[in-house]
Amino acid sequence: MNQKTIIGAGAGLALALGMTAANAAPAWQAGDIIVRGGATWVVPDEKTHGKSGTLAPALQGTHVSVGNDVKPSVTLAYMLTDHIDVELLGAWPFKHDVSLSGGALGGTRLGSIKHLPPTLSVDYHFNTGTPFSPYVGVGMNYTIFFDEHVDDQAKAAGVTSLDLSNSFGPAAQVGLDYLIGDHWLVNANVRYLQIDTNAHVRTAGGGRTKVNLDINPWVYTAAVGYRF
Template identity: 40%
Template sequence: MKALLSCTALAVALFGASHLAHADDFSTPSKQSDYNNSIDSYHWVARLGYSKVHSKPSNGQLAGMKADVGSSQRPTASIEYLLTPHWGFELLVAAPFSHTVSLNGARSAHTRQLPPVLGINYHFRVHSVVSPFVGVGANYTYFFDDKTRGGLIGNSIRVDNSWGFAAHAGVDFNISKNWLVTADVRWINLDTGVKLNGQRIGNVVVNPLVYGLSVGYRF
């Protein structure tokens, strides 16, 4: 959480600085035109940032008990290929997220996951300081390092991998023709089965919101 707050403060500072920079850059129509042409000529955007996976409350039942999946935050990176200045294909990757699974409020399992997302975005107002975007895509969540905790220690647990739909929305703050700061949120359809000692004991419906803040470079 501290990392997210620090990144937010950085984004606010950079956004304020961008207004001052653009006030000078766009002082004449020719400068605005040069900036627009530069933006249109780039085809890649690389971003590096930090994201928090926030699971929805109450994730279903496992073995007749209420299941809750904890939240997690990790560094993330993405690469976006711009087919046009407005349309782009994006791949999001992350360091492994780590989640605690509680049953009836007691910590009972732990798992790690990698959640790559491939999607397509549409960017509005690409020549402006503030450029919002929306997108859709597909997510594949790979679970690994599943372990039992508490009263389940000594048993084997397995969380199934999952395919799901993803929705995406955010805003780019264009600091210059190359540099930008991005704040975004994704909703991921994540519904997966859980096995204990090889026997299926139910499903967990995580359906998280993923909040992100990143710094990007356009080239």
């Protein structure tokens, strides 16, 4: 089962549960504040597009690969109504290895990058009349790249710097809270973020190359939360 099937099935389950318990007492109330803390796993679904500049001929048939990473994360949500919240996702900076695959330069390790992906979403919570509280949401993501590091292998090939431009794009998620009493809960959710960036590579002698890169990660989170 692929990732799109999983998120689609989750959305379908959330809708079905919400429809079958439409008259039950709501799990949440307007004014509730929900804080969740846990671990988030970022799995890029990267695609390399246009290449221009000094290294463009050598990069024909070559793709940029971005590794996975897991870091602590936190979300803060405020219930606007009994069903709708506004939620902010934050996390410890993620670090990803960056390398080349395919073509003449395949197997070359470029280095590593760090990023912060704050994401603001509006979520709809379905009413099941049980401790299970599924939800779906959409929002926007702003990804900040920093601390790009060039690997020794890339330096030996003449690469002097690597810079990625910040990105602004849509986000979507499916999640599930399980309430334990009046305040505590456990949570699991899956997000899809659209992260489109330009990688700027500088080489010895003043060479410059730009690569259009879609990172577009699947983001998986498991957390424990508290309702105030």
